[in-house]
Amino acid sequence: MSVSLTGREHLTQIRRAARKRPHLVLALLSLTLLGALAVRVLLGSYTVTIPDFFTLLSGGNLDHARGARYIVMEDKLPRAVLGALAGLAFGAAGAIFQLLLRNPLASPDIIGISTGASLGAVTAIVFFGLTGFSVSLFAIGFALVVALLIMLLSAGDTGAGNRFILMGIGVSALASSVISYLMSRISSSDAQTATLWMSGSLSNANWNRISILSLTLLILLPTVALLHRYLHALAVGDELAHGLGVRTHAVRWGFITLGVLLAAVATAATGPIAFVAFVSGPIARRLQGGPHSLTASALVGAIIVVLADFVGANLIPSGNLPVGILTGVAGAPLLIWLLARSQKEGKA
Amino acid sequence: MTPFRLAQRHSVPASTQKRAVVLLVLLVVFGAAAVLSFTVGARAISFNTVLTYLTGSENLGQTDAAVLSQRLVRTLWAAMVGAALALAGAGMQGVTRNPLGDPGILGVNAGASFAVVAGITFFSVQSTSAYAAWAFVGAAIASVLVYSLASLGRGGATPVKLALMGAAISAGLGSLTTALILQNQNALDSLRRWQVGTVAGARLEDLTPGAFLLLIGALILLSGAKTINNFALGDDVAASLGENVALKRLLMALAITLLVGTSVALAGPIAFIGLMAPHTVRALVGSDYRALLPLSALFGAVILILADTVGRVILPPQEVQVGVTTVIVGVPVFIYLVRRAKAVNL
Numbered sequence: 001m002s003v004s005l006t007g008r009e010h011l012t013q014i015r016r017a018a019r020k021r022p023h024l025v026l027a028l029l030s031l032t033l034l035g036a037l038a039v040r041v042l043l044g045s046y047t048v049t050i051p052d053f054f055t056l057l058s059g060g061n062l063d064h065a066r067g068a069r070y071i072v073m074e075d076k077l078p079r080a081v082l083g084a085l086a087g088l089a090f091g092a093a094g095a096i097f098q099l100l101l102r103n104p105l106a107s108p109d110i111i112g113i114s115t116g117a118s119l120g121a122v123t124a125i126v127f128f129g130l131t132g133f134s135v136s137l138f139a140i141g142f143a144l145v146v147a148l149l150i151m152l153l154s155a156g157d158t159g160a161g162n163r164f165i166l167m168g169i170g171v172s173a174l175a176s177s178v179i180s181y182l183m184s185r186i187s188s189s190d191a192q193t194a195t196l197w198m199s200g201s202l203s204n205a206n207w208n209r210i211s212i213l214s215l216t217l218l219i220l221l222p223t224v225a226l227l228h229r230y231l232h233a234l235a236v237g238d239e240l241a242h243g244l245g246v247r248t249h250a251v252r253w254g255f256i257t258l259g260v261l262l263a264a265v266a267t268a269a270t271g272p273i274a275f276v277a278f279v280s281g282p283i284a285r286r287l288q289g290g291p292h293s294l295t296a297s298a299l300v301g302a303i304i305v306v307l308a309d310f311v312g313a314n315l316i317p318s319g320n321l322p323v324g325i326l327t328g329v330a331g332a333p334l335l336i337w338l339l340a341r342s343q344k345e346g347k348a
Numbered sequence: 349m350t351p352f353r354l355a356q357r358h359s360v361p362a363s364t365q366k367r368a369v370v371l372l373v374l375l376v377v378f379g380a381a382a383v384l385s386f387t388v389g390a391r392a393i394s395f396n397t398v399l400t401y402l403t404g405s406e407n408l409g410q411t412d413a414a415v416l417s418q419r420l421v422r423t424l425w426a427a428m429v430g431a432a433l434a435l436a437g438a439g440m441q442g443v444t445r446n447p448l449g450d451p452g453i454l455g456v457n458a459g460a461s462f463a464v465v466a467g468i469t470f471f472s473v474q475s476t477s478a479y480a481a482w483a484f485v486g487a488a489i490a491s492v493l494v495y496s497l498a499s500l501g502r503g504g505a506t507p508v509k510l511a512l513m514g515a516a517i518s519a520g521l522g523s524l525t526t527a528l529i530l531q532n533q534n535a536l537d538s539l540r541r542w543q544v545g546t547v548a549g550a551r552l553e554d555l556t557p558g559a560f561l562l563l564i565g566a567l568i569l570l571s572g573a574k575t576i577n578n579f580a581l582g583d584d585v586a587a588s589l590g591e592n593v594a595l596k597r598l599l600m601a602l603a604i605t606l607l608v609g610t611s612v613a614l615a616g617p618i619a620f621i622g623l624m625a626p627h628t629v630r631a632l633v634g635s636d637y638r639a640l641l642p643l644s645a646l647f648g649a650v651i652l653i654l655a656d657t658v659g660r661v662i663l664p665p666q667e668v669q670v671g672v673t674t675v676i677v678g679v680p681v682f683i684y685l686v687r688r689a690k691a692v693n694l
Contacts, residue, residue: 105512109519153683162508163686166448169515170682173452173619177675180544181668199526274523278516325530328523335516339497 025288029299036306040080044314046071082205083305085213089266091301094277095294096259099235107278108263111168114272115175116146117264118198125194126182136268143264200273200324202309213269228294231255273324275331276301282338367639370632374646381653385423389660391415425550426656427649429615432562434648436607437622438641439569442576443600446507451608452619455514459490460612462521469528476554484609545618545671547656558614565606572600573637618671620678621648
């Protein structure tokens, strides 16, 4: 009797631990993100001590190093913050699409949203000679138009998930061939700018960009947080969700819009940082061991971007490799491994 | 395994007569396309001048002769690459039983172009045959990766998993390619032109090695047409019909890879011809690969010649590369195919 009791107690403990685990993982991920930010800002080719950093942050100057203020406040800190914000958005967007389309491979990079944003940016650079914020507006506008096109093309069937993905791949091919066409037409210097933008880079981070992105995220992320239980209800299946009183159609299109907006504003700020949206969701799920968590995925995305930028800016000999190249190169094998694992377990 | 619905829908055997009619029409269209390709362009040349040139007469202006010899090479080039890509697409559709088989969609083009860029960057390869060798290896690795990863898990290699895996591998290889290009500023200029897919820079001396490799691939694939027909019935049935399924599939895959790799080396990554040509021909003559393969090749050649010709005049004074025009025509076909297929089959 006592044995079965302890057994039962044991089980309750495990259950309690399992219930606690998500929060523990979230806390650990937040700490890791803070650590990554600290590494990015303090270490690297120019190291700063913590007291010095706070002196600089509060507006002071260092007597022994005149240039420190500029390096930290205009380069390292904005890059770290912008990277973290973009990573949050990419991670959340990826998880939204993966949950919504019930496919671990569905992510804004693959289904054309990022390609649409890139097309917008290249158009802005090539045809209108724009720079900075206006390029971002073009990117967001084109991403939304592309998303709308995909939605229209995939509408009208119950198997909307798969069709949405395939339409996305088709539209993405269309957009990227137009990009290649434009790229082959322009001057070398424009091509440099455009290639750099399309590979996803934090090198042009500034406080202006950060304030725009953080304001947009301040609207989008809480909306996602408020509504995310509907998304989870949808993930169990359309019929069941309908039975639970969820208006599946409205929820689906609402979340596609939210996911597109998140991916688009982040892409507009940094360019498409490859594979972050793609791998964040599966990594988060692996860490948490439970169902998808948008928060965990967003945090993982931010950690990846900040750390990849640190590596790209400091540890690569040729110096200042764009962060998107690094995530792309490292992300492809990681992605293959994750897919192989999850598909073997039959979760695909 | 996914039922090959698109094939079944048209599996009514078309009469030999119908095939002959389609062949005749295609040949006429091919001739017309070739004539257009000779006459249309930045410098319009009359049909009579073309005839004079082709019959080897000497009464021809210097400029006309130069333009025409360039257009001749370009037309041959487009015909070869178009036919090869259409064959490869048809072969992929048959071997993987996936209606969305196309070298561009399944990531094979991306593998080949990454390998070429890597070859240029690290080993400064220059000749077309060296390009072809690198492209072949890249195409082979990419196809093995895409197919084996998409076959994992429930339901095997379904069209949607293959297409997604192809897109994922393309994206990964794309950022690797960009990484290489960004490191090598001099290469960016020539590579960004090649990467679009074009037959504009075609040279006669590169034609022979490319044509030889394409011919080998095409012959292997064409001689295996009956085997591909048996594949459509399912692996078990094919085995019971006396096919060594694994060996034959490997052989077909090698031929397809050879075709794609060489095409990419010759003209850069060109997508959607492998999708358009076989599906159009299949709708006309049914899905017997013995007729489908050669007719698709002919139609693929026609599409690429026309795409190249249209690209010369659509946005004057510049040329639009074939890689762009084929995608712009091909994506609607892709969308139509996806919309027509039952969701369950994806």
